[in-house]
Amino acid sequence: MVTRKAEEINKLKEELRQKLPPYSSDDVYSEEEDEEIIDSKRNSKGKSTSGVHEEINSFRYPAILLIGDAGVGKSTLGNWLLGYHGDNGPFETKASCDPVTLEPQTSLIEINDRKYNLIDTPGLFDVKDDARSEIALTKLANTINHCSYGIQAIIFVVRKAFGKEIDRRIQAIQGFLGEKSLDHMVIAFTHVNMDQTMDRRIMKQSFSSRMIKFLDRIDNRWIVSPHPDLFNLDDDIVYTNVYEAKDIIDSFPEAYTTEMFNKVRSAREEAEETARREERIRSCEEELEKIRREIDRAGRESAKREVENHCFSLDTIVILESGEKIEMSKVKIGDKIACDVYNSGGISKLKYSEVYLIAHVDKHKETEFLKVEYTKPDGMTGN
Ligand SMILES: Nc1nc2c(ncn2[C@@H]2O[C@H](COP(=O)(O)OP(=O)(O)OP(=O)(O)O)[C@@H](O)[C@H]2O)c(=O)[nH]1
Ligand SMILES: [Mg+2]
Structure with missing residues (x-):
């Protein structure tokens, strides 16, 4: 598993070095290697995003989705996976109170000679802004609908110290992507300290019982995304985790399909529509009951007046x-x-x-x- 032998790691490092030159903002990533990649673009902030583009219509390969909370470290992990330093790769990263990745971004990644679209997505759960979370979910749904080659893996990026909130997140993801999506899920922990990053056993000891249960459910497919301030691209542990992630991704036999997602989506939309209808009926009934009570009260008052007047009204x-x-x-x-x-x-x-x-x-x-x-x-x- 993670503790690979030194030579093996060195071999992997060498392989990666040959495949990927160090990232610089002037690079034109793999245009020669793959003519289907759209020309490098400039993102809204003007920074070069060589090799990364926002054209979700251009997915040509099975997708690997990076999903998770806003600011959790999705783009950082994307960069590590692409062979760049977490904070200095094609995906823009920033320590910011506001979400950084606002539109899905994609870059090509090759694992064991198979190409994939690695897709960095906007943060799904923005604790400060529910409406923004809603928009991010819609964008994710739209992105998934464009994954015509299916989704090979869903990398759910999670803050290590994320305690009891994890259940809510998992439920939301499951509700959104469906139970089947768990068969394609890898958890990537971020904000992990040095010792826990270096030793998987120490990391394991820190898991809550909830987390252990969830990780069991996904056959313990988890990795650590190394803290970009603590580790360099050359560090063995970076390679170990990147290759562990790639091994897991490569091991999924068949991709999670858009059909599966759309089935879950229509079931969810139907359930939401039923809930909305029931809510409308309930509020109509409440309104009717209020009117009935009003009429009853008015009737009683009018009858009282009539009795007082010794007459009924017309x-x-x-x-x-x-x-x-x-x-x-x-x-x-x-x-x-x-x-x-x-x-x-x-x-x-x-x-x-x-x-x-x-x-x-x-x-x-x-x-x-x-x-x-x-x-x-x-x-x-x-x-
Ligand atoms: N402490 C710590 N910081 C990290 C880690 N991973 C990323 N960061 C930092 O957290 C900040 C946000 O990281 P991003 O990768 O941009 O996060 P994101 O999930 O893509 O954020 P949005 O695109 O805004 O949703 C950056 O400054 C990273 O350097 C980690 O494992 N530990
Ligand atoms: Mg991002």
């Missing part, structure tokens, strides 16, 4: 025997309207009474009535 709603509800003003002689409630075998039922006279429609005008009491021939009385 817009008072009455229930007909047919169940239809109409305003008092629409009532006709002969209609049977609900006038009382009675109990029938434990069930409340409405009692209806026939309208035989509409006598007093103006509640503001006082009218005199005669009360007639009668006795029918069968002895029944009424008034």
Whole structure:
């Protein structure tokens, strides 16, 4: 694994030295080696980005994605992997409060004679800015959709001291890329101290139980991205980690495909749409309930006023025997309207009474009535 023999490391160093001249901003990276690489460009800040470009339409090979929090050291690791010093390679790096890589950048990388697009992505989790995280996720989705040759590896760059937050990050990545993406994932730890970088066992001892569980899930595929202030390109440990990463990447049998990603994406979008729909229904129901309560309260107040006035108003709603509800003003002689409630075998039922006279429609005008009491021939009385 990581502790390679000295000669082997020297051989690897020599190989790399032959392949890659030291980076200088005037270099035109591998244009001669690969005619498909787009001409070197200048990024928005004017710094030369030889060998790195932002044309995501130009992916010609399986992709290796560098993902992780903003400022965690993704571009630095990209540079190490390309054979440059972490802080002095094609990918721009900077100690900055603001995110540095704002658009996905790509550079060609060759591992065991196979070419890949190494893609440096904008920071996914910006603790200071949720909207920016959202944009970064959209950009990542867009980038993935352009990886028509699939994704060979996802290098998830993680700050070593990242404690309990790791679960949230992993869940977010899994939710975004899908469970299958874990089969293509390598964890790269940054901000690791000298001892932990030099000795994998010391590093292991520092893992939390959560981290151990997660690393088990991905078959312990992890490397250390050496601290650029502590290590040089020539240091064995840099080579060891770079080659460990490359071995892992090369060992993945088949690439994670855009279809897999899009399947996860449509499932996620469907779930989000369902959640949004349910939320809309819930808020409509809440609104309806509020209106119902309002009507009920207004009805009670109006009934109270009517009782106080000894009269109903013309817009008072009455229930007909047919169940239809109409305003008092629409009532006709002969209609049977609900006038009382009675109990029938434990069930409340409405009692209806026939309208035989509409006598007093103006509640503001006082009218005199005669009360007639009668006795029918069968002895029944009424008034
Ligand atoms: N202490 C420490 N600093 C590091 C490490 N890796 C990178 N850095 C420094 O952290 C700063 C940010 O590194 P970048 O590689 O630009 O980080 P990034 O993840 O690409 O950042 P964004 O593009 O802004 O998302 C640089 O100054 C690096 O030198 C590390 O392992 N330890
Ligand atoms: Mg960056």
